[in-house]
Amino acid sequence: MSEQQARFCRESLVVKTSRVFPMDTNNHDTLFGGKLMSYIDDVASISAARHGRFETVTASTDSVDFLRPIGQQHSVCLESYVTWAGTSSMEVFVKVISEELRTGKRELAATAFLTFVALDDDGKPVRVPRVVPETEEEFMLHASGEERAIERKARKKRSQSLAKKIGIQKPWE
Template identity: 75%
Template sequence: MSEENFKYCKESKVVKTSRVFPLDTNNHQTLFGGKLMSYIDDIASISAARHSRSETVTASMDSVDFLEPIGQKESVCLESYVTWVGTSSMEVFVKVIKENLMSGERRLAATSFLTFVSLDENGKPKRVPQVMPETEEEIMLHQTAKQRAEERKSRRKHSKALADALGTDKPWA
């Protein structure tokens, strides 16, 4: 593979750290799940744009696995990078780490996989470079990406069938 046809995972890596304030929390004094999901989509979109150097759109948020609550007075650090690509699609992994700012203890709080599609100037899907993993984590995620892509396709097929079955009738009419 020539260097013009691929990019390393690290080239799309993005790190974002935020403090958790009272307005960011729910009635349990932990970070709102929706707030974290917004952070995840935001950081993943930057990784996708860095890899493709084009406009991108979120095609799916495969999963957000909340492993531990993130408390008020903690910080939340998100790390993202492209783990695998199809033709115009990119899988982006986001790792969420919470940190107790007083003790320095860091723990994995959530993980997520998202898919983005690269778009050309006409809004049509655009080919993206392949991705080259280097670290153990990157290699493991790259090697298991094909299975996630197949699961994603299957889930999308079922979602479309469900949408067709449900229709768009107004429930309040």
């Protein structure tokens, strides 16, 4: 594949549906947030790998917004795809849909943006294909992708600065 070859968002689409079982819930009888975050990282990593056909690593979970609880007796459906690409990084959008299995009522339960970096066989960042949106949703997310990338870089610099200030303390000292 040419490094410059573009890919449609749909080429990186991943859909995963799971039933919410009691062991997946918290003390509120809703899907444990950490479990949902694991699902989100899982599908997003597959989308990133599909986009570039390279190994990828999670560079950041940029945002996870929990919009409504997902209860027991529900299913949870995650849809993810690459929305924007930089040089070696890719932004992946994840949409989480909750469904009451008895009624069929479906609601948007969460959204997330994650960033992945593509790596070559030596573990070095490698150029990724640009993204080609087709749907209204894809165009909207793609158009604002560069702005989110700028925000991510600024947030990372603030995190690096904070890390230098706080360092690592040994708990026994």
